[in-house]
Amino acid sequence: MNSSDSTRKIQQELKRASELISIGRLQEAKGMLQSLVEKLTNLEVGKSNLDYKKFIKAAYPLAEGIDDLNLGDTLYHVKQLGLQKSPYVNYPIHVAFESYAQCNAKCTFCVYPDMERIGTMMPMDLIDKIIQDLKEIPNNLPFQLSPFAVNEPFLDKRIFTILQKIADELPNARITLTSNATTLNKTNIEKLSKFKLDYLWLSVVDHRKEVYEEKMKLNYDLMIKNLGLIHEAKSNGLFKSRVVVSRLKDNTEFDQEFESFVKTKFPLFEITLWPYTNWLSKTDNPVYEDVANIPCEHWYDFRISASGLVQHCCMDGHVDFPWGDVSKQSVLEIYNQEKYRNLRLNTFSRKSISPCDTCTHR
Secondary structure, three states: OOHHHHHHHHHHHHHHHHHHHHOOOHHHHHHHHHHHHHHHHHHOOHHHHHOOHHHHHHHOOOOOOHHHOOHHHHHHHHHHHHHHOOHHHOOOOEEEEOOEOOOOOOOOOOOHHHOOOOOOEOOHHHHHHHHHHHOOOOOOOOEEEEOOOOOOHHHOOOHHHHHHHHHHHOOOEEEEEEEOOOOOOHHHHHHHOOOOOOEEEEEEEOOOHHHHHHHHOOOHHHHHHHHHHHHHHHHOOOOOOOEEEEEEEOOOHHHHHHHHHHHHHOOOOEEEEEEOOOOOOOOOOOOOOOOOOOOOHHHHEEEEOOOOEEEOOOOOOOOOOOOEEOOOOOHHHHHOOHHHHHHHHHOOOHHHOOOHHHOOOO
């Protein structure tokens, strides 16, 4: 395949990635764009032949630093320009709500231990209101819905009632859950298997017992036991949803060791190496990259704390920068307020606004 053919094929793939974004299949689009970065790097045609930067310049003629963008950041901008032309400008692509601000872990890398709202339970009446508000999203527009935030969702005894309400009333919601796995006993796995999840994300953090227990303050053996129960449920066909296991990557040999450990012991699970974040400078976590000259896809998210206050984003764990209160306003009223929309439509770079100018999360 010559350079011209390769360029044409990559352009087709970029168009397909934009189509996936427009219908809410963001994870697939991410994977495709990551693959494109590798192909463009290998073919060395990123800047010379494709020159996607001209589209960014057309959208932001006064923006500085476009010529200095690396390939990954250029494609991030292109993806964001695709989102600007999608219905998700008006409707959130991802909604999360924290039904019960309680976690059994005391992770050293998380803001949870210092949260003032620990123990706050969102009233079921407010959960019902949120679900009713989300019915304003067109039925043909898929969106991700996560009934958790800075908490362990399976500590809320109402979680399966909540999941059933979502399944019954929001057919276009793609349900996702994140857990530390220690609460996923056999009974909970059987109950969860009745629901169609887009994925179940298990935050394992590390495969080494001493490191895991130091970071999570949880029982490693219980976690491994429950991973085995979930894997068995997938193996026998009981649990059909995707299962993703994540580690906080530190760019050492232990990243690869973790992948090998999971592939050997739990081959039916997907693996993600997740970067550390500093939670808008609220932690001392190691950060391995600088704040990039890019916007943020999470400006298309909508996250509700147990108190009803809407977090600025997933990194605003303490809700220091709230957008509003869903107990007093509708979801779409808050999402479409001028300042929130301005982020999505008119902001070239997170570096130009606070608190995003301190964040490395993508």
